[in-house]
Amino acid sequence: MKIELDAPNIGNLEKRYVEKCLDSSFVSTYGPFVPEFERKFAEYLGVQNAVSTQSGTAAIHMSIYELGIGPGDEVIVPVLTFVATVNPVMYVGATPVFVDVDPKTWNIDPKEVKKAITPKTKAIIPVHLYGNPSDMDALMDISNRYGIPIIEDATESLGAKFKGKYTGTFGKFGCFSFNGNKIITTGGGGMIVTDDEKAAKHIRFLINQARDTGKGYYHPEIGFNYRMTNLEASLGLAQFHRLDEFLEKKRKFREIYEEVLSDLKGLQFQKEYEGAESSWWLTSILLEDNIPISVEKLREELKRRGIPTRRIFIPIVEFPPYRKFAKGEYKNAYRIYKRGLNLPSSTVNSYESIRMVAEQIVRITRNA
Incomplete structure (x- = not known):
């Protein structure tokens, strides 16, 4: 698939x-x-x-x-x-x-x-x-x-x-x-x-x-x-x-990812504020220090299995036109960028394929 x-x-x-x-x-x-x-x-x-x-x-x-x-x-x-x-x-x-x-x-x-x-x-x-x-x-x-x-x-x-x-x-x-x-x-x-x-x-x-x-x-x-x-x-x-259909699917994808990946120590999801209901356009994760694999290595292994991912946005002050506007270290943004990953979230995917993606992440991470 x-x-x-x-x-x-x-x-x-x-x-x-x-x-x-x-x-x-x-x-x-x-x-x-x-x-x-x-x-x-x-x-x-x-x-x-x-x-x-x-x-x-x-x-x-x-x-x-x-x-x-x-x-x-x-x-x-x-x-x-x-x-x-x-x-x-x-x-x-x-x-x-x-x-x-x-x-x-x-x-x-x-x-x-x-x-x-x-x-x-x-x-x-x-x-x-x-x-x-x-x-x-x-x-x-x-x-x-x-x-x-x-x-x-x-x-x-x-x-x-x-x-x-x-x-x-x-x-x-x-x-x-x-x-x-x-x-x-x-x-x-x-x-x-x-x-x-x-x-x-x-x-x-x-x-x-x-x-x-x-x-x-x-x-x-x-x-x-x-x-x-x-x-x-x-x-x-x-x-x-079809908007309601798409939203339901994206939110279900997020639930599947959370269910399958919940046992991986050190893997965190982007969180909601209290009272928020995200559309989860892209379900995204963050790898903590104790995850035994880098973001790039995980991406590489997933790509070999036909699973596309995307890095988190680069902090804007890294781009030449915007470097002069940098003030401070932006520690949280850089940490999220360096350790974050967008997972497959297109509504053309099936629930079964999303579960398979999550299971592959577990397998790759535990074998790292």
Whole structure:
């Protein structure tokens, strides 16, 4: 059996929706599929507005841009994340301020966020890493106390909840991704959600090249070509019908991994905060000192058995454009990176194949 790390799950329903879009000829940015996808997305999350974009990165960029953030401003971000969280900060000329993460949940540490706040701080971007919700109680307390807006990077966490509320719905803006490896996919694409109708309307205007359609091809502001296509939205609509199925499977995968790997001393899982319900986009583990095998050796042995894995994200300050922003040691982030591993979590896998993967990890580790 073939094991997949994070491959998309595409079936006949998706083919029917895409064919319907092709038959309609509404394959570009104008047509009925995009607004329908946005409506269903907003309804699911219980928010007032959802604006589709070209990517999750574009969603984050537009959220930062809409807040008027620019040169001289600072944005607090976790040092352990995908680089797409941080690049948009640079797009607007602002300064990323990196903070360490919690050693158990791997998410931005609210205590470190407090320490990093200055008069220049204009936004905080928590990341719900691998689908695991951040401590939104603590972060919203900080946001409210200091008057600093939160942009949630929920690109990996569609369907996850913190104390009964969906990730992406706490802050000023919530940003989602529909890349091919995400929980649902549009092939490429993203979404911004917000209860601020004025901001949503302006973002919708900006992503269409800031075109005033009432005046033809008239552009009163600098705009962006960040729109989602109807072809992408049609795929997203089909995937959205299967979201509950995908979430159930990913959470069951996590349960199987925990059950089989529970006896391995020194192997730890990414933990949830109390009241959190992760989507477990990627189930991830951490190897402690007393595990008799390195992460790279375990990866190599699993690869020989046809089992793909992925290293945890490299701390952003390791990349040349971001080294100058490093302040401190970021001990937790580096430890998680050096000892962490993403396990096969694609919903095309069967429960039996995930159990087999876990059993192989046990066998390899005990024979090391």
